[in-house]
Amino acid sequence: MHRNILVEQIRTKKSYLCVGLDTDIDKIPAHLQQQPNAIVKFNKAIIDATLPYCVSYKLNTAFYEALGSKGWDAMEETLAYIPKTHFKIADAKRADIGNTSNQYAKAFFETLDFDAITLAPYMGEDSIRPFLEYENKWAIVLALTSNKGAADFEMLGLRNGDENSHLRAEFLYERVLKKVSAWGNPNNLMFVVGATQATEFKNIREIVPDHFLLVPGVGFQGGSLQNISKNAMNSEVGLLVNVSRTIIFAGDKENFAEEAALIARQYQAEMERYI
Amino acid sequence: MHRNILVEQIRTKKSYLCVGLDTDIDKIPAHLQQQPNAIVKFNKAIIDATLPYCVSYKLNTAFYEALGSKGWDAMEETLAYIPKTHFKIADAKRADIGNTSNQYAKAFFETLDFDAITLAPYMGEDSIRPFLEYENKWAIVLALTSNKGAADFEMLGLRNGDENSHLRAEFLYERVLKKVSAWGNPNNLMFVVGATQATEFKNIREIVPDHFLLVPGVGFQGGSLQNISKNAMNSEVGLLVNVSRTIIFAGDKENFAEEAALIARQYQAEMERYI
Numbered sequence: 093m094h095r096n097i098l099v100e101q102i103r104t105k106k107s108y109l110c111v112g113l114d115t116d117i118d119k120i121p122a123h124l125q126q127q128p129n130a131i132v133k134f135n136k137a138i139i140d141a142t143l144p145y146c147v148s149y150k151l152n153t154a155f156y157e158a159l160g161s162k163g164w165d166a167m168e169e170t171l172a173y174i175p176k177t178h179f180k181i182a183d184a185k186r187a188d189i190g191n192t193s194n195q196y197a198k199a200f201f202e203t204l205d206f207d208a209i210t211l212a213p214y215m216g217e218d219s220i221r222p223f224l225e226y227e228n229k230w231a232i233v234l235a236l237t238s239n240k241g242a243a244d245f246e247m248l249g250l251r252n253g254d255e256n257s258h259l260r261a262e263f264l265y266e267r268v269l270k271k272v273s274a275w276g277n278p279n280n281l282m283f284v285v286g287a288t289q290a291t292e293f294k295n296i297r298e299i300v301p302d303h304f305l306l307v308p309g310v311g312f313q314g315g316s317l318q319n320i321s322k323n324a325m326n327s328e329v330g331l332l333v334n335v336s337r338t339i340i341f342a343g344d345k346e347n348f349a350e351e352a353a354l355i356a357r358q359y360q361a362e363m364e365r366y367i
Numbered sequence: 368m369h370r371n372i373l374v375e376q377i378r379t380k381k382s383y384l385c386v387g388l389d390t391d392i393d394k395i396p397a398h399l400q401q402q403p404n405a406i407v408k409f410n411k412a413i414i415d416a417t418l419p420y421c422v423s424y425k426l427n428t429a430f431y432e433a434l435g436s437k438g439w440d441a442m443e444e445t446l447a448y449i450p451k452t453h454f455k456i457a458d459a460k461r462a463d464i465g466n467t468s469n470q471y472a473k474a475f476f477e478t479l480d481f482d483a484i485t486l487a488p489y490m491g492e493d494s495i496r497p498f499l500e501y502e503n504k505w506a507i508v509l510a511l512t513s514n515k516g517a518a519d520f521e522m523l524g525l526r527n528g529d530e531n532s533h534l535r536a537e538f539l540y541e542r543v544l545k546k547v548s549a550w551g552n553p554n555n556l557m558f559v560v561g562a563t564q565a566t567e568f569k570n571i572r573e574i575v576p577d578h579f580l581l582v583p584g585v586g587f588q589g590g591s592l593q594n595i596s597k598n599a600m601n602s603e604v605g606l607l608v609n610v611s612r613t614i615i616f617a618g619d620k621e622n623f624a625e626e627a628a629l630i631a632r633q634y635q636a637e638m639e640r641y642i
């Protein structure tokens with residue numbers, strides 16, 4: 093999907109909501125669990141119900157892989173069901189040496205028709221490059237994640253040759269933003285920034301003013317939609333805020349899809365105020 | 368697999384070779400390519416031929432995912448074919464927030480019966496922990512990889528409060544070794560160290576004297592088996608040296624498996640000298 097189309101969808105729907113299909117077989121409504129193809133049935137119902145309120149769906153590959161090749165089938169079938177209007181993200185956290193990343197790019201951009209894939213930056217440039225070579229496809233690289241472990245490495249201070257400065261050290265995640273943004277451009281590259289990392293939003297926008305940010309951590313993980321929206325929105329909105337569990341597991345009865353739609357609509361309504 | 372059994376296998380076979388099943392459908396012999404289930408046929412022939420010379424197989428998930436759910440089936444079938452004597456590694460480079468890493472652990476340690484999975488450390492402790500909670504299963508965490516991009520982040524110098532020291536700064540990969548090794552122990556945790564990173568081998572062994580190292584980069588990527596063996600072997604050998612393309616694509620004719628066995632045997636013979 094070209095960036096212009098994504099921005100147009102956001103403007104039209106007054107929403108930058110991404111619904112995360114982290115479909116855990118143990119958490120879907122009991123009446124579905126025993127049915128054949130339960131995951132796909134659940135996903136299709138959630139997609140039908142939330143389509144008007146979101147611009148994107150994110151499939152977390154872990155939840156599908158946990159079911160083996162049946163799960164991979166369910167991912168393919170779910171993906172095929174999402175209409176072209178919606179930006180489709182493989183939340184896969186991949187990246188490997190170039191020869192291998194080529195194969196991951198093929199897996200998610202050719203064999204599967206995702207618009208974007210999330211990537212871990214640890215292995216550097218040749219692990220990311222293959223994903224940037226597809227037209228209208230996107231690499232979404234981890235910068236500062238929403239979890240507690242973000243403090244372990246992402247927020248380590250780097251030595252930068254000016255150690256006597258009273259300024260704080262540059263963080264690893266900042267170097268990731270600076271380096272990786274030079275490998276691509278705002279038409280093929282986004283960054284993951286956790287909604288729980290409120291103190292860093294303004295700083296991140298100074299480093300990458302034009303890139304879209306994919307923002308997990310709103311909802312169950314406790315991040316604030318208001319905070320990320322006020323501090324990191326740019327002139328093209330530039331945000332995709334993901335909500336997974338709070339929407340898809342809103343209800344556990346027959347009417348689970350309506351319950352999900354209700355929560356998705358609440359997020360959309362709040363986003364409409366910020367745009 | 369318990370560490371004692373792995374060490375025993377290494378001692379018995381006088382080999383610490385891991386054969387990498389990076390099975391690229393475009394690179395397997397032409398006479399196989401058009402056959403149904405070509406990948407599995409190829410893998411089974413390679414496994415049969417190389418079994419006596421190696422102690423481990425590593426399946427690179429990217430090459431299977433590139434084929435969609437059929438590829439995932441091929442991975443399952445290949446895995447089931449590898450005998451219990453051999454240590455089975457999912458080279459998957461996963462890791463995500465705890466809730467998601469739980470699912471990846473389930474995918475590779477329960478749904479699939481791998482002994483180990485490779486993981487990227489960027490997201491920190493809660494992204495690695497779920498893999499350490501299985502008995503006789505292993506997390507193999509990226510430390511210093513074999514590719515050019517290792518210089519981008521893995522070898523960044525960290526600020527450590529003693530900036531006027533004339534010693535070089537601590538590298539990110541060193542911090543990864545120190546921190547991650549405290550989360551597990553030499554019975555459930557290994558590290559990936561590229562064979563191309565010769566200058567760092569001794570240093571790495573000082574930081575993690577007892578852990579197994581999974582070493583890619585010998586063969587096609589140009590790393591030296593002699594060098595890693597001389598500088599990073601410990602009293603229990605402590606190395607699994609992976610060779611992929613050089614072995615599995617040694618021949619492209621009907622006798623491809625014999626050609627692969629020949630190369631695997633050469634590596635085993637060289638290893639026998641170093642043990």
